[in-house]
Amino acid sequence: MRALSYQGPYKVRVQDKPDPRIEHPQDVVLKVTKTAICGSDLHLLHGLIPDTRVGCTFGHEFAGVVEELGPGVTNLKRGDRVVVPFNISCGACFYCKKGLTACCENSNPSSDIACGTFGYSHTTGGYDGGQAEYVRVPFANVGPMKIPEDMDEEDVLFLSDIFPTGYMGAEMGGIQPGDTVVVFGAGPVGLFAMKSAWLMGAGRVIAVDLQDYRLDFARKFAHVETLNFKDVDIVTAIKETTEGRGADVSIEAVGCEAEGSMLQRVLGLGLMAEAGATTALNWCMHATRKGGVISVVGVYGPPWNLVDIGTAMNKNQTLRLGQCNVKRYMPHLLDHIRKGRVDAKGLITHRFSLEDAPKAYDLFSKKQDGCIKCVLSPHA
Numbered sequence: 001m002r003a004l005s006y007q008g009p010y011k012v013r014v015q016d017k018p019d020p021r022i023e024h025p026q027d028v029v030l031k032v033t034k035t036a037i038c039g040s041d042l043h044l045l046h047g048l049i050p051d052t053r054v055g056c057t058f059g060h061e062f063a064g065v066v067e068e069l070g071p072g073v074t075n076l077k078r079g080d081r082v083v084v085p086f087n088i089s090c091g092a093c094f095y096c097k098k099g100l101t102a103c104c105e106n107s108n109p110s111s112d113i114a115c116g117t118f119g120y121s122h123t124t125g126g127y128d129g130g131q132a133e134y135v136r137v138p139f140a141n142v143g144p145m146k147i148p149e150d151m152d153e154e155d156v157l158f159l160s161d162i163f164p165t166g167y168m169g170a171e172m173g174g175i176q177p178g179d180t181v182v183v184f185g186a187g188p189v190g191l192f193a194m195k196s197a198w199l200m201g202a203g204r205v206i207a208v209d210l211q212d213y214r215l216d217f218a219r220k221f222a223h224v225e226t227l228n229f230k231d232v233d234i235v236t237a238i239k240e241t242t243e244g245r246g247a248d249v250s251i252e253a254v255g256c257e258a259e260g261s262m263l264q265r266v267l268g269l270g271l272m273a274e275a276g277a278t279t280a281l282n283w284c285m286h287a288t289r290k291g292g293v294i295s296v297v298g299v300y301g302p303p304w305n306l307v308d309i310g311t312a313m314n315k316n317q318t319l320r321l322g323q324c325n326v327k328r329y330m331p332h333l334l335d336h337i338r339k340g341r342v343d344a345k346g347l348i349t350h351r352f353s354l355e356d357a358p359k360a361y362d363l364f365s366k367k368q369d370g371c372i373k374c375v376l377s378p379h380a
């Protein structure tokens, strides 16, 4: 089959690889019909996720058709269309039973930190991902959700990750009716966090980014106020608009490649020179009021991160963070999509064949051509 694979920092290519097979009774092999590229894939592309091996197939956001089943799969049949959570979970361990599927003990037993994830390095189990014609899905009785007959793959594709992640980002913020919520990062995850903040009763939602086109998109898609941190001193601007106090809740949807720190500005350093940057997270601490909540969904790949934790401590802030427990949010968010409250597929700005995936990576990572979200069709 054809698959998009890692070739070292900043290099991916589409290559021939052996078709995946059933390796365990609870596996299915899925024929991938739609798969998306995520901001998390950019951290892999940029070499920031430990133990990303050459030849690894990327892709943790995908939907497709069940092609082959192991004898232990009872919830699915050949031909079923499904969307699959990015984290692999067993459904039966201590954490899965609590709904913390992102903490599953059995999908990556060699690690006490990271659960199994599709296409996300050997740190998360070394599973090949779904930016390919076919993918093996372990614990297939647990993760995959059947796609309703009247919906297509693109309608529900983002239930695999970014809609649940944005939603959990807002939920961890503990938003109270009327709260002012600031979302750092107007990428796909931030955009879903903004929509979710409204659903939870926020009184004001303010998006922060440095890309004007993304802030324009956020105004249209999520009806938020916007601030470009290239134009203003961001902490001052947020305080000025919140009676000097700061936001009630900040959501960090940027991660370890945040731009805009003083160090970068003063020294003119590039992105890689400051990988591990916590710019947005530190801005959250300074721009959130005392007693407020900071919710972090941005991914921090490198083990070094300069966090101004003393500020958060002195301001009595609550810090919550996490990889999304995707599975628990799927049914509820499917309902929001069905009822037309969230136009999830409205985020797709670019569609490509699998062969053109390297072009899609280039466009998405350079934030060119109005790119918000790229979707690949491996069998088109």
Ligand code: NAD
Pocket: 038, 039, 040, 041, 042, 043, 161, 162, 165, 184, 185, 186, 187, 188, 189, 190, 208, 209, 210, 211, 214, 229, 253, 254, 255, 256, 257, 258, 259, 260, 279, 280, 296, 297, 298, 299, 300, 322, 323, 324
């Ligand atoms: P993206 O790269 O499309 O978006 C990030 C946005 O942040 C960009 O628009 C960029 O211009 C902006 N940005 C850069 N520096 C900034 C700063 N200092 N302040 C404000 N904005 C800044 O990525 P995405 O797909 O939206 O993902 C966002 C983050 O969420 C990534 O770190 C990704 O790995 C992470 N993520 C986490 C989970 C989870 O389970 N917790 C799931 C999916 C994605």
Ligand code: ZN
Pocket: 038, 039, 040, 041, 060, 061, 086, 161, 162
């Ligand atoms: Zn993702």
Ligand code: ZN
Pocket: 089, 090, 091, 092, 093, 094, 095, 096, 097, 103, 104, 105, 106, 107
């Ligand atoms: Zn488990």
